[in-house]
Amino acid sequence: MRIDVVTIFPPLLAGALEHSIIKRARDQGIVDIHLHDLRDYTDDRHRTVDDYPYGGGPGMVMKPEPWFRAVESLRVQGNPGRAILLTPQGKRMNQPLVQRLATEDRLIILCGRYEGVDERVREHLADEEVSIGDYVLSGGEPAAAVLVDAVVRLQPRALGSSESTIEESFSENLLEYPQYTRPPEFRGWRVPDILLSGDHGAVDRWRRDQQIERTRTRRPDLLGPDQDVSETTS
Numbered sequence: 001m002r003i004d005v006v007t008i009f010p011p012l013l014a015g016a017l018e019h020s021i022i023k024r025a026r027d028q029g030i031v032d033i034h035l036h037d038l039r040d041y042t043d044d045r046h047r048t049v050d051d052y053p054y055g056g057g058p059g060m061v062m063k064p065e066p067w068f069r070a071v072e073s074l075r076v077q078g079n080p081g082r083a084i085l086l087t088p089q090g091k092r093m094n095q096p097l098v099q100r101l102a103t104e105d106r107l108i109i110l111c112g113r114y115e116g117v118d119e120r121v122r123e124h125l126a127d128e129e130v131s132i133g134d135y136v137l138s139g140g141e142p143a144a145a146v147l148v149d150a151v152v153r154l155q156p157r158a159l160g161s162s163e164s165t166i167e168e169s170f171s172e173n174l175l176e177y178p179q180y181t182r183p184p185e186f187r188g189w190r191v192p193d194i195l196l197s198g199d200h201g202a203v204d205r206w207r208r209d210q211q212i213e214r215t216r217t218r219r220p221d222l223l224g225p226d227q228d229v230s231e232t233t234s
């Protein structure tokens, strides 16, 4: 998979994409990530990317021309990909959305700043708008880091054999069960006996029950009104 990110602050993102699972996936050629400075696609001496909003109002708006130039020139290099505009007004990111984007061959991620981008970018350049949650960030870069991380870890072979997305929260619309490691007792708080029992069948059943109970109490919305969770048992 190839991921291009267009931003006026490439260094803000670079560090987030150079460690751990993403670094390993890049090193192994599982994902090819490129950061692009939007200012490289301007045509004036000051490398201007913003201007005053028509109709007045606070702040500045990102001009359309550099965005179109950037995406169109990236698209000349092969697969047009899917252009994702990060905006608090977009579809709220969740695991099904990430799973869908993870199957794309190429994503071109657009990070806004200031008061956002000219509406024509949204209407005529972006294939899709994505929000990482109902709050407003100063820029799209943290949102891009979140999106890229979530998409990369779903790529085949991105996770090591000891890591798995299968039992993670949101797979099967359930939260994950509680996790413990050594020591078996810490400050008087004991690990549940069943996890120390060596009875794998009992551990599996306990974990499944915990998943269902956790999801019921913390995120009943994931279960939906009529969902019989026992039917999703593998």
Ligand SMILES: C[S@@+](CC[C@H](N)C(=O)[O-])C[C@H]1O[C@@H](n2cnc3c(N)ncnc32)[C@H](O)[C@@H]1O
Pocket (backbone or CB within 6 Å): 085, 086, 087, 088, 089, 110, 111, 112, 113, 114, 115, 116, 117, 130, 131, 132, 133, 134, 135, 136, 137, 138, 139, 140, 141, 143
């Ligand atoms: C200050 S925000 C602009 C918010 C815009 N004025 C509005 O009210 O919708 C600047 C940029 O940060 C990014 N951003 C802010 N919040 C975001 C979120 N929840 N999800 C994704 N991107 C976000 C977008 O790229 C946006 O263009």
